Amino acid sequence: MVAITAVASFAIPDFSFGFHLRLMRFIFIFLGYIAGFFGIGLGIFVYLCILTNLKSFGVPYMVPYAPVTNINSNGYFLEPVWRREKRADYLNTKKEKAQNHISMKWRYK
Amino acid sequence: MTDKKIGNFEAIALILTVIVNHVVLNLPKNIIASTSSASIINVLFISIVAVLIGYLICKLLEKFPRLDILDIASFLGGKWLKIVTGVLFLGYFLFTVSVILRSFSEGLKIIFFPRSPVAAIMILFLLAVVITNKIGFQAIIRSNLFMMPIFLFSILFIFFANIGNFTIQRMLPLFGNGTFTTFFSGLSNLFAFGGFAYLYFLPPYLKEDKGLKKITFISTITSGICLLFSVATLLFLSPNSVITEEIFPLYLASRNIQFGRFFQRLDAVFLLFWIISLTAYLSISFAFATRVFQKLLNFEYTKWYASLFALLIFGFAMIPENMYQITFIEGTIYQYVVLILIFGLSLALLIFANIKYYLLEKKKGAVSIDKAPV
Structure with a gap:
């Protein structure tokens, strides 16, 4: 121990x-x-x-575990960068979407 | 983010706290004592009944969004019915905290502190409860959410780790002492779902109005699964006559766990988790008791009388003189208190409130209900 x-x-x-x-x-x-x-x-x-x-700059210290916020790519496991489409809920951003659904458009041309 | 509101996961963890702590104490033992080898069928049956009752409660609360049972009582019968309902629920929360505190402290004294007085153990618990209540309600709820997966995992782990020691034949005869005992008198085991008491007070605290149904179903089903695994563990592990005479039977089941020579005495780790779980449960019930008191007397702050409530709970917890009285209060009196208050009176109150709402709506059109701010 x-x-x-x-x-x-x-x-x-x-x-x-x-x-x-x-x-x-x-x-x-x-x-x-x-x-x-x-x-x-x-x-x-x-x-x-x-x-x-505790809060740090207005954001609860233990987020996203307590309170549970939107767990799309902000929880225990992180997705690849090209799949992280939404910004974290606890930031209270003006725009929730960080990138388009298909961010790497050049792959499908 | 609104700070005073709690999310769906937090509410689910809140209701699960009740069953997890009762499972650790004497709940599975009481179920096995009443239904013998039919305990598993009985647990499945009462889980289905609990889901149906939960659905009924959600339907009845639909007409009163963001109102708790005290507001609904005030709508139905005025100030006096609100006071009576409030006093009953206040008494229920204080009674629950006292009984569980004393029962767990006695068990802890037997296991860890044979030479320490029970009062000292209870004082330490109450000290932690008062401190956490002064920190805040949100903090307790979130801490409980944080630890809940670990508490649930501990109960599942005990089941799967003891599989090698199970005797499945103890499940026979399948209907135990008969179908009447299993399905009719066994219905009294519905007291295991005493967490429904919190459901009546949750609506003003929820972030989403429509989340109550989801919370009810998920928490009830998970509680049923947790109860099923704990009852199955005890039923298959030891004969009924042994289990029904033991204190903390689940702890004794955890003492059988051994993985070679490296992992031994894992029961100490489980006890650590259960101490944290019990502190969370006591803090939550204590917080609800102070909030009911606040609502009844229209106080602005709850923190100043937390210490007084703690003294009251300590006094109540010291009343039973021996373990037999504690077991009787926890097993029998608590059972009837939950059945009468949570599943009887409260449901009746909701049904009559809905009837009154329907009649008023028919007479006047739209119905407005005054509610006190949270």
């Missing part, structure tokens, strides 16, 4: 992105000390509530 944690921490691209994790690590250690797995479970849920309540 320690090895997995160490390797996973290298997945964070920027050093400053890891600051909040350093603080949260102590909070979860404290919760684990008080109530073990139970405390960690409660901490995870409260932390999740805080994250889902």
Whole structure:
């Protein structure tokens, strides 16, 4: 578990992105000390509530997973670039369509 | 994006929370105790009945878009009927939270904290519930949506991981104690779909008016599937006499899971998920209780009395003296409360409101209904 944690921490691209994790690590250690797995479970849920309540420039932090927005090419799996026809719902753009249905028209001439 | 509204997936996850948490506790055990080897047929039967009742509820709510049951009660019988309905539902939510909190805390004490007092476990749960309620209703709903696929997967995983230990012959005789027990007295197992209580309060919170039907059908069918897998797991795993005497039978089923020597004691991971799931359920019921209270008394804010409600729930949860009383309250009293309130009184209220709407429409033409802002 320690090895997995160490390797996973290298997945964070920027050093400053890891600051909040350093603080949260102590909070979860404290919760684990008080109530073990139970405390960690409660901490995870409260932390999740805080994250889902956050907004970044007007866009919810956990979008498109919570709240679920239009999942065409914005969900768990991404389509190829030439198939991404709609812009993300959470951006509230003026034009929803990013490109035509057949974007590579030269292929069919 | 309107912040105060919830989407279809969030609403589905909200209703599923009820069944997932009851499945973890004693719901499958109570179904097996009442219908014996016919539990699977009984679950299929009550799922079909629940879908039909859900369809009926959606049809009855069609005339009252964006109104919850308190507004409909106010339309039907004025302020007093609204207050009576509100008090009943408030009592239901507080009762549910207290019972589930005590039941799960007792189980957790037996498994993990044999030397800790139950009160301490309950206080920690309530602390998390109060904090999440102060963060906001939207946050709880979205967190629940985030974790719901994991909760559902855990129940399916227990079924498929235990397939090697199943004895399919425990399904026989097919109709268990008889067709009357399976289909008539077994109809009382409809209390498993207590999540319909949230359906009555959802319309003002939904982004799309027409989404209620989709939400009802998908959540009911998924609840039925979840219930079917959990009942099947327990029915095939152990004899009925063993299952009906156990606390947290699904947890005991998860203890049998073993993949070689590398993956063992996966029950701890499941318990972590179920603790998170229960906290979500308690937070949601708590939030609905505070909102009903807010609507009854026309308060502007809900956050200041969240702590008071938590104390009240703690007091109610401490009332039962032993595990037998808790099991009785959870199995029998909760069953009748759900059947009478959710499937009896509320449906009757909706039917009479629709009749009144029809008569008023015939008399006056268009009918306008006052509704309180959300």
